[in-house]
Amino acid sequence: MxxxxxxxxxxxxxxxxxxxxxxxxxxxxxxxxxxxxxxxxxxxxxxxxxxxxxxxxxxxxxxxxxxxxxxxxxxxxxxxxxxxxxxxxxxxxxxxxxxxxxxxxxxxxxxxxxxxxxxxxxxxxxxxxxxxxxxxxxxxxxxxxxxxxxxxxxxxxxxxxxxxxxxxxxxxxxxxxxxxxxxxxxxxxxxxxxxxxxxxxxxxxxxxxxxxxxxxGGDDFDQLLFELALEQAGVRELTERERFRLLEECREKKEGLHPNTRRLAIDLGQVLEGAGEVIISTAEFYERSxxxxxxxxxxxxxxxxxxxxxxxxxxxxxxxxxxxxxxxxxxxxxxxxxxxxxxxxxxxxxxxxxxxxxxxxxxxxxxxxxxxERFTRHFGVWRESDEGRTVQLDVLFEKDTLLPDSEGGRLTRSRRYQPAHNLGHFRYVECSRIDEDNQPTGDITPWADIYFPFDPRLQNDPQLERFAVTRMPPGDYFVEELYSCDQTGIIEVEMINHANGWRRTFQLHGGGERKRAQATKVSG
Known part of the structure; x- marks a missing residue:
């Protein structure tokens, strides 16, 4: 079915x-x-x-x-x-x-x-x-x-x-x-x-x-009607159970409205014994709404x-x-x-x-x-600049970027650089807006963190987060980040150390601060 x-x-x-x-x-x-x-x-x-x-x-x-x-x-x-x-x-x-x-x-x-x-x-x-x-x-x-x-x-x-x-x-x-x-x-x-x-x-x-x-949404209109009912009745405090029942009463009466309705009768008696009904004009409710x-x-x-x-x-x-x-x-x-x-x-x-x-x-x-579909939010990763004195958001997928179609293609982005540290700590974030200084604003959600070893001596350690990120002399090799996104907006990243071919693949999702993404594939 x-x-x-x-x-x-x-x-x-x-x-x-x-x-x-x-x-x-x-x-x-x-x-x-x-x-x-x-x-x-x-x-x-x-x-x-x-x-x-x-x-x-x-x-x-x-x-x-x-x-x-x-x-x-x-x-x-x-x-x-x-x-x-x-x-x-x-x-x-x-x-x-x-x-x-x-x-x-x-x-x-x-x-x-x-x-x-x-x-x-x-x-x-x-x-x-x-x-x-x-x-x-x-x-x-x-x-x-x-x-x-x-x-x-x-x-x-x-x-x-x-x-x-x-x-x-x-x-x-x-x-x-x-x-x-x-x-x-x-x-x-x-x-x-x-x-x-x-x-x-x-x-x-x-x-x-x-x-x-x-x-x-509709919950907010229920809340307005709820507040009007309490004002009319002169009631200030309700228990959580009473609040729930009155909100349900307000929702039911709101959903019964039609264009010719002139007033609403909210039955407070369902919540408070002996309270009876309060009458609210739709004009007042609509003005608040x-x-x-x-x-x-x-x-x-x-x-x-x-x-x-x-x-x-x-x-x-x-x-x-x-x-x-x-x-x-x-x-x-x-x-x-x-x-x-x-x-x-x-x-x-x-x-x-x-x-x-x-x-x-x-x-x-x-x-x-x-x-x-399109991306409905910006997605990026924090990166240091000015030798670590400032942190900026590198936007990988911009809001309103067109997603792949249903034929199975993937949207890709890549970054390639010479690492200056022993360990990469990648902190991903998505947001609803980017301000004029290229900083995230609006509704901001941190994603899962990723740790990737640039120093070959750390490659087989399962607990990379316990190491401090320290600067090291620049090498003559490159690290590459390959990002791909499918039609549903699911993002994967493959990290590659081109010095020895060591690579890890991660599937990313919003996991909150300090949550570490798990590698789905390791090779090298």
Whole structure:
């Protein structure tokens, strides 16, 4: 079975490939109701050791002995593959927690969904990550899906998948033949905002540029409504359990809004005994929300401003601004976009499921869609200059560099030099922006460290990090760094000492400060 799986901040949505159709998979919850989504929830028992996920976790939201974790995905960008999270009494590796959630999702696809699956049937999946997610989040997500038993066909950025759904819905007309056109995907999810400019020619898609906000989504609108409710009621403090329940109440009422709604009734009585309801006008809520919406528009406009040299494109030549993501349903979002961009704004008929549907289409080779992504962040290595007096970032892969296509090619970079030290300590970093002094800024994520011996006497030592880096007389040989990147953004580096042919190959990922990458191949 081929699937597109959009692991979301609040909800996970699955679409299937079914003979040229891409239906959204439905699940039965604890009450027997049918839902076209799966709750991205984790619950832990206060006694420790016992955890529940998805609908099982949702059913325990009001039980005092259970702690429920919402919006877990939103925090992935803050973690490394080695990070641990304290939940109830347990310290759990982050990657294990996500793996356990996905194991339950896989089990419920067999037991709770409308898919007619054989018990032994393998599940192949195209999965997604936010366009501006760092490499830690990408690695954790991909690895957790694999550990959970899914056969991962590939990883696509969320707005890129939504662009495929747009083309399938609006451009896939029998007998139609169009030239190249551009669509700007406005993707406001539960925890993140992404905007991507996508070039479409027939069924060939290419990401032109992208931008986004790592921590802005539906959760933030829930928080605004939460704060308004507390202000109206004159309540200042809540327990963590009360806070969770009130945020859920605010989310449900927010999701029930439509353009003609004039007021919201928030039931504080669900949280505080005898508190009753508070009434909030939508006008006040929208006024509080407008600055958040304006931030998303600024990020979308930034994506348009960063177009590569030679890209002749302005707002008048954009075919559509395509609204996707569950939080784009909020009326103030569409209203503000239409005030600014008028008829160019189009809303997906399936805003909460557009990414999953696009993933399923991309997974279906018979659909014939191809996609080329770009780096969404700068990647480089710190290097000393001025005889060690200053440190500068050597950018190896710039943001918006076009990634290889699906034919298996690799993007390469190299550096060659005469070493001046006994040992190379390579500290990699990725960032969302580079300032005028060529220094990383914005969202900065350190990657795993690498140690490579320039002194032949250190070549067979398994603990190079215990040696001090010292200067040595320059030799008459060269060291070469060969970097390569595949279509998913996975980077490898081969280090070569040309004096004796000693070499090591490393697969790089975001591992946090002082974490050492492991060699995947050693020779020489």
């Amino acid at each position: 081929l699937l597109g799986i959009d692991y979301g901040t609040t909800r996970t949505v699955v679409a299937a490939v079914d003979r040229g159709n891409y239906p959204v998979v439905s699940f039965h919850n604890e009450s027997g109701d049918t839902m076209q989504w799966y709750p991205s929830l984790v619950a832990a028992h206060s006694g420790g050791g016992e955890r529940r996920f998805g609908f099982d976790a949702a059913a325990r939201q009001n039980e005092p002995v259970w702690t429920v974790l919402r919006s877990f995905k939103r925090e992935l960008s803050q973690h490394t593959p080695e990070s641990r999270l304290t939940l109830a009494q347990d310290s759990v590796p982050v990657i294990d927690l996500l793996t356990e959630f996905l194991i339950q999702l896989r089990r419920d696809l067999f037991e709770r969904s409308n898919l007619r699956l054989k018990r032994s049937e393998p599940l192949e999946a195209m999965i997604s990550v936010p366009a501006n997610s760092n490499s830690n989040q990408r690695f954790i997500t991909l690895e957790a899906f694999r550990r959970a038993g899914f056969h991962v066909k590939g990883t696509i950025n969320e707005p890129s998948a939504a662009g495929i759904e747009y083309a399938h819905h609006y451009l896939n007309t029998a007998g139609s033949s169009r030239g190249r056109e551009h669509v700007v995907v406005y993707d406001l999810g539960g925890g993140t905002f992404d905007a991507s400019v996508i070039s479409i020619a027939e069924r060939r898609h290419e990401v032109v540029s992208s931008d986004g906000i790592a921590h802005l 407008r600055p958040l919406v304006e931030q998303t528009i600024e990020a979308m406009e930034s994506a348009m401003k960063k177009l590569p040299a030679g890209a002749e494109l302005d707002w008048r030549s954009v075919a559509a601004i395509y609204m996707v993501g569950g939080a784009s349903d909020l009326p103030i979002v569409g209203r503000t976009l239409r005030e600014r961009f008028s008829r160019q704004v189009k809303k997906s008929p399936y805003p909460h499921a557009a990414t999953a549907i696009g993933l399923a289409i991309a997974a279906d080779t018979e659909a014939g869609y191809t996609l080329r």
